[in-house]
Amino acid sequence: MIENRGVVYLGGGKVEVQSISYPKMQDPRGRKIEHGVILRVVSTNICGSDQHMVRGRTTAQTGLVLGHEITGEVIEKGSDVENLKIGDLVSVPFNVACGRCRSCKEMHTGVCLSVNPARPGGAYGYVDMGDWTGGQSEYAMVPYADFNLLKLPDRDRAMEKIRDLTCLSDILPTGYHGAVTAGVGPGSTVYIAGAGPVGLAAAASARLLGAAVVIIGDVNPIRLAHAKAQGFEIADLSTDTPLHEQIAALLGNQKSIAPSTP
Numbered sequence: 273m274i275e276n277r278g279v280v281y282l283g284g285g286k287v288e289v290q291s292i293s294y295p296k297m298q299d300p301r302g303r304k305i306e307h308g309v310i311l312r313v314v315s316t317n318i319c320g321s322d323q324h325m326v327r328g329r330t331t332a333q334t335g336l337v338l339g340h341e342i343t344g345e346v347i348e349k350g351s352d353v354e355n356l357k358i359g360d361l362v363s364v365p366f367n368v369a370c371g372r373c374r375s376c377k378e379m380h381t382g383v384c385l386s387v388n389p390a391r392p393g394g395a396y397g398y399v400d401m402g403d404w405t406g407g408q409s410e411y412a413m414v415p416y417a418d419f420n421l422l423k424l425p426d427r428d429r430a431m432e433k434i435r436d437l438t439c440l441s442d443i444l445p446t447g448y449h450g451a452v453t454a455g456v457g458p459g460s461t462v463y464i465a466g467a468g469p470v471g472l473a474a475a476a477s478a479r480l481l482g483a484a485v486v487i488i489g490d491v492n493p494i495r496l497a498h499a500k501a502q503g504f505e506i507a508d509l510s511t512d513t514p515l516h517e518q519i520a521a522l523l524g525n526q527k528s529i530a531p532s533t534p
């Protein structure tokens with residue numbers, strides 16, 4: 273029997289690495305599945321949203337294994353998995369999705385109708401998201417593997433950049449999604465509120481999408497310095513200068529920017 277360890281939530285402010293059971297090829301309701309794979313976790317992230325649980329702000333049950341940002345190697349697969357093989361290196365999108373329901377077919381995998389009996393939408397290691405075991409662990413099970421997993425095509429090259437590629441499971445696409453849904457395109461002027469990891473991912477995405485100016489606002493001087501070092505314009509929200517004035521000064525156009533009225 274292979275040993276497994278994971279980050280277990282033990283109540284407000286308390287987590288611990290503990291021995292946990294090796295994943296089974298079954299869903300949280302105990303039904304045996306053949307569309308899943310078991311991964312040896314190669315890398316993972318701690319998400320800002322894990323903090324809500326860890327700090328006791330949610331109804332998360334003790335014993336929950338945390339972690340929804342998983343990159344791993346396929347070491348077992350069910351008989352229905354067709355497009356992946358043992359040894360593949362894969363990125364796991366944080367949403368658990370079936371790929372078959374109406375939401376998934378409309379590309380709204382964040383509200384999949386099949387993976388959480390209580391409400392639309394599932395995620396690994398997250399309160400109220402269907403009781404899927406998290407991946408801040410040595411081994412994790414991913415259902416509907418053909419649909420969910422993104423195979424990294426060149427294993428050696430991927431391992432050279434594995435820390436960057438770990439951001440594919442949540443941080444980068446969350447920022448990218450924000451930029452796309454905000455309508456960023458060639459020539460856009462973009463303001464991003466917050467220079468944390470997702471904010472920086474949104475800024476990098478805006479640049480990729482062709483934005484002419486990307487401004488990031490924050491109160492944290494270390495985060496602002498990092499954003500500036502990456503070539504973004506910054507707005508320091510800890511100063512007395514109102515944001516709209518800082519933006520106008522950066523753009524050199526005092527008239528075009530006015531504070532929005534509620």
Ligand SMILES: [Zn+2]
Nearest residue numbers: 319321341442
């Ligand atoms: Zn996350």
Ligand SMILES: [Zn+2]
Nearest residue numbers: 370373376384
């Ligand atoms: Zn679905």
